[in-house]
Amino acid sequence: MKYITSSNKKQQGAIMVLVLSFFPLISVFAVFMLTLASQNYSTIRFQEHIKQAQLASVTAMDFAKEQYELDQSYNGTAETTLYETATHRVAFEVVSRGYTNPSQTQQDIQGFGRVYERVSGRLVQEREIQGKITYTSGTPQSVRFVFIIDNSGSMSESEWLQSKETADASIEYVLDNAPTAEVAVVQYGTNDSSHVHKYDVTVPFTKDPVTATTWDRRYGPGSPSVQDYQDHLPASLAEMRMDSVYGPGDALDLAGASNVQFVLFTDAYGERNSGGCCTSLKKASGEPSNWNSQDALSGYGEYNQLKDGTVFADDGYSGLTSGWTVLSVYDDDNNINTTSYGVLQTRRVSAAIASVGGDYDEGIDDNSGDPEGDGILPRKFIYQTLSAGPDEIISLLQQILEKEINI
Numbered sequence: 001m002k003y004i005t006s007s008n009k010k011q012q013g014a015i016m017v018l019v020l021s022f023f024p025l026i027s028v029f030a031v032f033m034l035t036l037a038s039q040n041y042s043t044i045r046f047q048e049h050i051k052q053a054q055l056a057s058v059t060a061m062d063f064a065k066e067q068y069e070l071d072q073s074y075n076g077t078a079e080t081t082l083y084e085t086a087t088h089r090v091a092f093e094v095v096s097r098g099y100t101n102p103s104q105t106q107q108d109i110q111g112f113g114r115v116y117e118r119v120s121g122r123l124v125q126e127r128e129i130q131g132k133i134t135y136t137s138g139t140p141q142s143v144r145f146v147f148i149i150d151n152s153g154s155m156s157e158s159e160w161l162q163s164k165e166t167a168d169a170s171i172e173y174v175l176d177n178a179p180t181a182e183v184a185v186v187q188y189g190t191n192d193s194s195h196v197h198k199y200d201v202t203v204p205f206t207k208d209p210v211t212a213t214t215w216d217r218r219y220g221p222g223s224p225s226v227q228d229y230q231d232h233l234p235a236s237l238a239e240m241r242m243d244s245v246y247g248p249g250d251a252l253d254l255a256g257a258s259n260v261q262f263v264l265f266t267d268a269y270g271e272r273n274s275g276g277c278c279t280s281l282k283k284a285s286g287e288p289s290n291w292n293s294q295d296a297l298s299g300y301g302e303y304n305q306l307k308d309g310t311v312f313a314d315d316g317y318s319g320l321t322s323g324w325t326v327l328s329v330y331d332d333d334n335n336i337n338t339t340s341y342g343v344l345q346t347r348r349v350s351a352a353i354a355s356v357g358g359d360y361d362e363g364i365d366d367n368s369g370d371p372e373g374d375g376i377l378p379r380k381f382i383y384q385t386l387s388a389g390p391d392e393i394i395s396l397l398q399q400i401l402e403k404e405i406n407i
Helices: 006-071 157-177 209-213 231-241 301-307 309-315 341-352 391-404
Strands: 076-084 088-099 106-117 121-132 143-150 182-190 197-206 258-268 321-327 356-360 381-382
Touching: 006 076, 006 088, 006 106, 006 121, 006 356, 076 106, 106 341, 121 391, 143 157, 157 209, 157 258, 182 231, 182 381, 197 209, 231 301, 258 391, 301 309, 301 321, 321 341, 321 391, 341 381, 356 381, 356 391, 381 391
Parallel strands: 143 182, 143 258, 258 321, 321 381
Antiparallel strands: 076 088, 088 106, 106 121, 182 197
């Protein structure tokens, strides 16, 4: 027989008090974990709704292009259900903002994608794309492809040759598959000492594949201008803009063009505003004055004004807009972070330059002035090594020829 002494009773009582004292803590912890799980679920749902709205807005633009091609009097589509799930309804709408030329062969268009709760009808997410659609009466458009080639010093002579092989294969693909297409090659660089930003129209617009692929490096290692091995693309684009290169009789005269496409090959950092001048795809705030980049529009301004056609209109060709396809080969395992010049941020910046379409659906930098919509995914952006070959970028060019140029 066991005897419960007074001492044992006191010990059991103390243990019971201790156990009971943990109950409030356990309850608080349980509530915390439930709250955390709920927040994670809400975040996942929020991201999914954004993605659904983005896809619906892209669908709206594609639908508008098809309808306009079928009927030149097309002037938009009222909100239409795209699909429904057990909990939500996804819809798109096309709003025409009017014709941009007297012949009524081009319109400003807004494409909306919306996600609603099915039961309440509450709008939970909306995304918008703005752009232009062109009526071509079923015939291929007269497209101009401008291949922009980075000449930075980080590319050795052998690496640059690999890049040229990919560019040449892409050029040949376009000319072989688009009878109305013309291509041009532009190389750019910045002098390491004077910080003068440069560009070279190495190949003016041509339909001849031999002419289009017979060219050498203009700046950087192995070129006549060895010291021009930096790469500040916004500043070089600004020089092109101020030189009115797209105007009548100029180096990239767009006479007769109905569609303009830029294809960028680069290994530049995404964004820098300190250190030696200068490698950057985005015009950063606070760049040192001795970088001589004051003429470049801030942020993504140079790209956005090419996308919406402002630069072309200033050069005498109103009604034209442009698309951007970007191939980045910048890769540094020691700098994979999201700082201004890390690999991940460089990819985000590159995606913000690229046009809507393609398959890239990862991170993207803020670009509130993007005529195609801030943050819309996917984008026509590829990141790969120089040795990977041209297959991926040719796949994007195929999409452009088929979906946008009626090839």
